[in-house]
Amino acid sequence: MFDRRPEQYFDWGLLAVTLLVATIGFLTLYSAVSAGATTPAKAFYIKQLIWYLVGLVCMVITILFNYKMMDRHANVIYVVCIVLLICVLFFGKYVGGSRRWLALGPISLQPSEMVKVGVIIILARYYAKSASTSGLTIRELCKPVIMIMIPFALIVKQPDLGTAMLIVLIAGSMTMFVKIQRRSLIYIMISGLISVPLVWSFLKGYQKQRILTFLNPDSDPLGTGYHIIQSKIAIGSGMLTGKGYLKGTQNALSFLPEQHTDFIFSVLAEEWGFIGAIALLVLLMILVAWGLNVAHSCRDPFGTILSVGVTATIFWQVFVNIGMTMGLMPVVGVPLPLVSYGGSSVITSMICIGILMNVSMRRFTID
């Protein structure tokens, strides 16, 4: 057998793409917080710089040990995530209508971000053992559904519909990847269709309103509906070449809500135009394709499914976030990986990429 050292196979290309996206993200963030600033802008980008550094450290830590350790400790990781989510419900900081943050001394964490990784690991472990070419049966799906529903319910309770939806999308992608029996798939679809009106009838008025707004921003013309209009104006007004860096008027006049987090793509598209926006889009696409390439070249089912899971995380966040700013997707607080402001998001994205690097480096090692 070959004894190849993993360091030799460090994925420099993936690192380069990551740093490139982060650099674009940082430049855009700088513009988003300094133009028309009403808040101390410096605090924002210095903080974000620190988050990038912390993220890099986390990435390096993720690379150091063999990813197969995750397979062995999947249960522990998962339980820790659930405990953190329960803590949020009881001790979480109440900010702008929901409880998502856990204050640990001077820093605040958003455990729902970390939970994504926990769910991916435990699902990868389960599917690596139970997958077969004929697809999963209903019976085999019971366990993963429970694994998903527990964090899902806890996150809906916060409420953080965006992250909850994201977890379902990621878990769903992984499940589809390992294949579901055709008959089982049909059953699931039918029962899903039946349960929707049933669940709906149990919801309270304000909960229904929240979901309606989520699905159709136009039903909230003073809130999200207005934000979407402004975001579309910002993006469209960038035209082919953009208004120029730091010259975005929609951004400067604070027309954009949360321009440094959820709507950062609108800032970029306004200032850099179609050319700039496409450039970022292509980079993100390369990042996702790279992740799939890692999954493709891995010879171990756990590693493959794990890579698909973290790649799905990046992909869905990109798709939902950018789709939202252009009015294609419901308005939810889903950040753009490596670009949006926010510690938890940056660190989680870096950890996801770290996992990909880990798998990529060790694809030749046999244990």
Place this chain on the structure above:
Amino acid sequence: MSDYLNTTTTDWYKQRVIGVLVCVLTAFAVLTIRLFYLQIIEGEELRRLSESNSIRLQDIDPPRGLIFDRTNTLIVDNRPSFDLGIIVKDAKPVEETIEKLSQYTGIPAAAMMDKIKTSNKLPAFKPILLKSDIGRNALAAIETHKFDLPGVVVNIQPLRHYIFKQSASHLLGYLGEINPTELAREAFVDYKAGDLIGKFGVEKTYEPFLRGRRGGRQVEVNATGQVVRVLKTVEGHPGKNLYLTIDHRIQQKAEELLEGQAGAVAAIDPNSGAVLALASSPSFDQNIFVGGLARDDWNMLLTNPYHPMENKSIQGEYPPGSTYKIVTAIAGLEEGVLDETTTVHCPGQYRFGDRIFRCWKKGGHGKVDLIQAIEQSCDVYFYQAGQNVGVDRLAWYAKACGLGSPAGINLSHEAKGLIPTAAWKKRRFGIDWQRGETLSIAIGQGYNLTTPLQMAVLTGAVANGGRRYKPIIMNKIQTADGEMVVENKSEMIGQLPVSAKTLDLVRIGLRQVVAGEKGTARGSRVEGIDISGKTGTSQVVGRKKNSDEEEEERADHLKAHAWFVAYAPSNNPQIAVAVIVEHGEHGSSAAAPIAREVIKTYLLDQKSIKEQVG
């Protein structure tokens, strides 16, 4: 065998990954097409919209709920305020526009320019408030010259209006701008900076009902900031209307009678706990809080030695004085240390150890029984009763009568008063209880503290046969369309710790206070109304009961507080009242006449209502 066939292989996974890649590429293609559509095809139109910043939001603020009294008289409503603002972006050149505006309205240009300078942090498309509540004349001038004044906007805001000036100010409370701590709270999730919320009184307690739901409009404006068309509207919902248990005529009567003095009146319906009046003097005009309080006004309210901002009827804690003899009498009778035949000889003083405790009447009352002792408020009789009951048993009865804890009215900052026990003193001062102190407690001096509302509730319970009701101020809440939201019911919170016989004796005594030949409140008899009551005088400083100071002229702030608690009619009580006049000296002369007038006003009103109905 099938297991072997179905085993996943690396190649199988590779194929699945290719499938995923196809999906991903499709998704990115969708995003690219959408981007192309927005930026290239729609780009020019969206650039135009962005340059004029023409899609804007406007708030529609719903009117706050109205407040009525028990006779359905409107006591708080809203009036329109015309707020003058300017959108700097639309008002080029700004200086010229402000000059003209000043000419038309008479508002100094410098003041307006200052506002603009201090508001430069606001986004340029948001109106800066130049002056609120400009009045109809200025509004008319602006409307006439509308086209000469680009960027000038007049926003109509509903303003709170308290119809009876200075009346029930403490009870109704006032509004103020929401502060950052409140904004951060879960209960205020729908509020935003600058919103007004109830800060005190009923306005605060019933904030969630009184406030309506904000609506808004999405509008497109032209280059001068005028609305071209309304894109979307979300209607606001007006606040709910509040019907109080207060009778504004009694409330105003009580305030009139307290005029010029510091004090409070609490009047309740003894059969339901409904608060009929809750007056505190001196008062303040809530209308000055509307639209922001000037600093001078605020300082004046805060530094006034008579504390106009304090609701003395629920926040003021006073020694109950002789009104407390009701409790001492109950405790003595129930504990069996005295009965209706017990007599005491009052020589005008009572020797306890080496100390002398005086009766308020220098020459003494001679031989008195319980009824006479209540009627004439004989201190010596109650010194002895209190001494025999002891401080802790006395405290138990006082607490069972509802003293020493808040009466439970739905208003913030209600004080709980104080009923001392031996253990309390040890804890508080580290000193053992002196037995002589029990004597002071027995006549309502010493550490005892009560609020006028607590005394009114206690008096009401004595009046109605022993039932203690929670004082309520709200009868019902209705929507603007008259739909019932909440209907309040009276709530019994306890029984006086008395037998019917005890209560009868106390009531006979209280009736004698007014009706008796030697009654301390005989001066407050009213033709045709049978009033029962108890006077009280509570020493302010030193409690030097033994000094001869009483005859001398005292400084005003050292004069005793005057109390009177009463109910009427004696045999079928309809109203219970507690009155305190700070430094009024004698309950009989300062407080009793106020209670009498309040009772008279209410009962005559009731009678006229009944006659009208009949």
